[in-house]
Amino acid sequence: MSTAPRAGRPRLSPRQRRDNRAGLAFVTPTLLVVLVIVVLPIAWTVLLAFQHARLLDLQSMGLFGDWTWRNFDQVFTAPGFWDSLWTTLVYTVGGTVGSILLGLVAALALRRPFRGRGVVRGTMLLPYVAPVVAVTFVWETALSPQTGIVNHWGTHLLGWHKPVAFLSTSNYRTDLLGFHVHLPLALMTVVAFEVWRYFPFAFLFLLARLQAVPGGIEEAATVDGATLTQRFRHILLPQLMPVIALLSVLRFIMTFNKFDDVYLLTGGDSGTDVVSVRVYDFLTASYDVGSAAAQALVLAVVLMVVLGVYFAFFAKRVQEEQA
Amino acid sequence: MSRAQFEDRFFGILRWVVIGLLLVATVFPFYYMVLLSFRPTGQLLLDPGALWVGVHELTLSTYRDILEPTSEGGQGLLGMLRNSALVSLGTVALTLAASVPGAWAISRLKFFGSRHIGAVFLAVYLFPASLLAVPLFVMFSRLGMQGSLVGLAIVYIAQTVPVSVYMLKNYFTTVPVSIEEAAALDGCSRLTILRRVVLPLAAPSLMATGLYVFMIAWNEFLFALLFLVATPDKWTVSLGLSQLNHAIEVPTTVLMAGSVVLTVPVIVLFYAAERFLTEGLTSGADKG
Numbered sequence: 246m247s248t249a250p251r252a253g254r255p256r257l258s259p260r261q262r263r264d265n266r267a268g269l270a271f272v273t274p275t276l277l278v279v280l281v282i283v284v285l286p287i288a289w290t291v292l293l294a295f296q297h298a299r300l301l302d303l304q305s306m307g308l309f310g311d312w313t314w315r316n317f318d319q320v321f322t323a324p325g326f327w328d329s330l331w332t333t334l335v336y337t338v339g340g341t342v343g344s345i346l347l348g349l350v351a352a353l354a355l356r357r358p359f360r361g362r363g364v365v366r367g368t369m370l371l372p373y374v375a376p377v378v379a380v381t382f383v384w385e386t387a388l389s390p391q392t393g394i395v396n397h398w399g400t401h402l403l404g405w406h407k408p409v410a411f412l413s414t415s416n417y418r419t420d421l422l423g424f425h426v427h428l429p430l431a432l433m434t435v436v437a438f439e440v441w442r443y444f445p446f447a448f449l450f451l452l453a454r455l456q457a458v459p460g461g462i463e464e465a466a467t468v469d470g471a472t473l474t475q476r477f478r479h480i481l482l483p484q485l486m487p488v489i490a491l492l493s494v495l496r497f498i499m500t501f502n503k504f505d506d507v508y509l510l511t512g513g514d515s516g517t518d519v520v521s522v523r524v525y526d527f528l529t530a531s532y533d534v535g536s537a538a539a540q541a542l543v544l545a546v547v548l549m550v551v552l553g554v555y556f557a558f559f560a561k562r563v564q565e566e567q568a
Numbered sequence: 569m570s571r572a573q574f575e576d577r578f579f580g581i582l583r584w585v586v587i588g589l590l591l592v593a594t595v596f597p598f599y600y601m602v603l604l605s606f607r608p609t610g611q612l613l614l615d616p617g618a619l620w621v622g623v624h625e626l627t628l629s630t631y632r633d634i635l636e637p638t639s640e641g642g643q644g645l646l647g648m649l650r651n652s653a654l655v656s657l658g659t660v661a662l663t664l665a666a667s668v669p670g671a672w673a674i675s676r677l678k679f680f681g682s683r684h685i686g687a688v689f690l691a692v693y694l695f696p697a698s699l700l701a702v703p704l705f706v707m708f709s710r711l712g713m714q715g716s717l718v719g720l721a722i723v724y725i726a727q728t729v730p731v732s733v734y735m736l737k738n739y740f741t742t743v744p745v746s747i748e749e750a751a752a753l754d755g756c757s758r759l760t761i762l763r764r765v766v767l768p769l770a771a772p773s774l775m776a777t778g779l780y781v782f783m784i785a786w787n788e789f790l791f792a793l794l795f796l797v798a799t800p801d802k803w804t805v806s807l808g809l810s811q812l813n814h815a816i817e818v819p820t821t822v823l824m825a826g827s828v829v830l831t832v833p834v835i836v837l838f839y840a841a842e843r844f845l846t847e848g849l850t851s852g853a854d855k856g
Contacts, residue, residue: 267758268673275670275733282726283692286703293702354586365587367842369594374838376787378806379827382813383597386604386820394600397617441593473575502696505789509810524698528794534702541699548696 293538316539325518330547332432333501333519340439340503341496345489347440348447353477355448356455366452373445381509384438388412415516431515435507439500447492454488455481494555501548520544598831605630605825612821630825643818645826647801648808651717652786655804658721659785660778663728668774671736672762676745692730697790700726705794715799723791728781735780739773740766776844779837786834805830 295312320326351369355362372380387393390408399405409417409430417430458481466476504521507513513522521544527537569577603620604612608627611618636642704723705714713719743766751761767774792807803811809826812818 271669271673271758275666275729278666278725278729279692282704282722283695283700286700286707286726287695289703289706290699293706350586351590354583354590365591367839369590370838370842371594371598371835374783374834375598376806376827376830376834377789378787378809379601379831380597382809382823382827383601386824387597387600389820392612392616392820394617401617445594470572472572473579498693502698504696504698509789521696521698524696524701525790525794528702528705534706537698538702541696541702544696545699 290538290541293534294542295539297535313535316535317543319536320539320543326523329518329520329523332517333521333544336432336436336439336503336507336517336519337497337500339433339436340443340500341493343436343440344443344496345447345492347444348449348492349451349485349489351444351448352451352455355452369448370445372442377442377505378509380442381438381506385412385510388434412511413515415514429516431511431517435510435517438506438510439503442506443496443500447496450488450492451485454485458484494552497551497555498548501551502544601824601827601831604821605828607821609819609821630819630822631829633822634826634829643808643812643822643826645805645808645829648803648805649829651802652804652806655717655721655724656782656785658718659724659728660781662721662725663732663781664774664778666725667729667732667736667777668767669762671733672740672766674733675737675740676748692726697727701790701794704791708795714795715802716795717802720791720795720804721785723795724785724788727788728784731784732777732781735777736770736773739770739777743769772844776841779841779844782837783834 294316295314297313297315355366355369387395388411390396390410393408395411396405396408400408411434412431414430415432417428419426419428462480463476466480471479502521503519504525507517507519508522508525511517513519513526520540524537524540524544527533527540603618606621606626606628607618608625608629611625632642634643635646636644637647638644700723704726708714708716708719708723711719747769748761748765751765756764787806788804789806789810792804793810796802796804796807797811800808800811805826809823809830812826813823
């Protein structure tokens, strides 16, 4: 198409070259900071994962010790590793899907203006901005079998036979529609907490997108006799899909790596032993840095595989629907 | 009644039910927290289901107990509040200093890789904090900075720089280029333009980004736990409260008072800057 000489890079005007230099000069401090406190530590984790390293040895050890696969052996053969990976996946998918669905419901409910909408919107963001330590305390207190308000009203009003230990029951037997079912109650409670705490995040993004949808198409569809649910399914949802896809990825990543919520609610007991809590246990209980690093690395690799699969299939489909 | 009419009416009612339920779900836990913090512990054990606190049993002793220094028999939360404030303010200053030049360059100057660099910054969040925790833990214990508030603030930069670059970039692109060009014609250098023209114009957005960073640092728990757990006089409020829960038998009502103290600063700041914050986070989302 162009007649420019084929020798390598396109020629830059002096102004472009100045911009180029200035741009790099301005970005460098930011990049350096990220490099030193993010990239280097991550690279070091990868190295540590292949070395036999305990915290005490590290004081004297060089950067490159003896290479070994033992840490990975330990990670994969440690009791409960596969269970823990499964728990992490259930927790992540439950938290992601739940928070986006609830966020969507909230955004749809608040779409049309009404008096006090601003206040309601601000209030719904509270779970997201409040400190995690404080909100986990409140949940723990409210769900406590002895002094918790949930169990108090459950036994007094709803006719529960005895208080339910929501956060320490890994296997709750109950009768549902005449069937005996076993519920992983603690895990379900933790997922519910996740949904409660992060639906505001999805709500915020979806509401912003909803308000940018032009009204004309919907009005036309109404005139043509489309009902509310039809308008949602065929007009709103397709326009929301890219944001939903983005939110799914963001929430999946964040929930998959989540540590403090589970650690503070259950300490990783009662069937809620997610991998990031295991990393912490490896690190602090046995000071086994090598195994902790290997465990963290396995977590990151699993996450990348899942995201890779996601981008290979879903992202392409969304783009096609868009086109 | 046609299907369209039925749906309009049905969802018209459902909408208010949903708004009501969501409000209860978001507000009740905070109400419950404040409620318990004003009740005497004995009363809580007698009547755990109470939904309000009578004037005659209202007490402030829980707050005295949690705030007073340990030397006077309290739990020493006041000192931790100081630590938290120091770490959070330090993080805000460091993060803004590190991200303003980069964000401005990305939003303004066309240079090699400028279109992708924003995505590169966000890719940082792909890696679990636990992956960072291991080497940082080692690095800091080697430098003897384990148990130092400065070290903690440095770690927090890693968590906050990417999102603050992203937010600031979005703000800077809304500042009209023509103003900067006028300044350039008057002979201002790029640094002067950034300092004298762009930053004053973007002051509200700087504040919003700073507040968001403050909230992340104030609420953070994992790194505080890893780095400071052995040095109780350096504990942040989050860490201190969580340790109280484990260590000795501290009454629930006192813990709730502590939670209120921990939550109030964040919520006050959030309401002060809510509009800027929500716009900053979601700008770009409405472009699909």
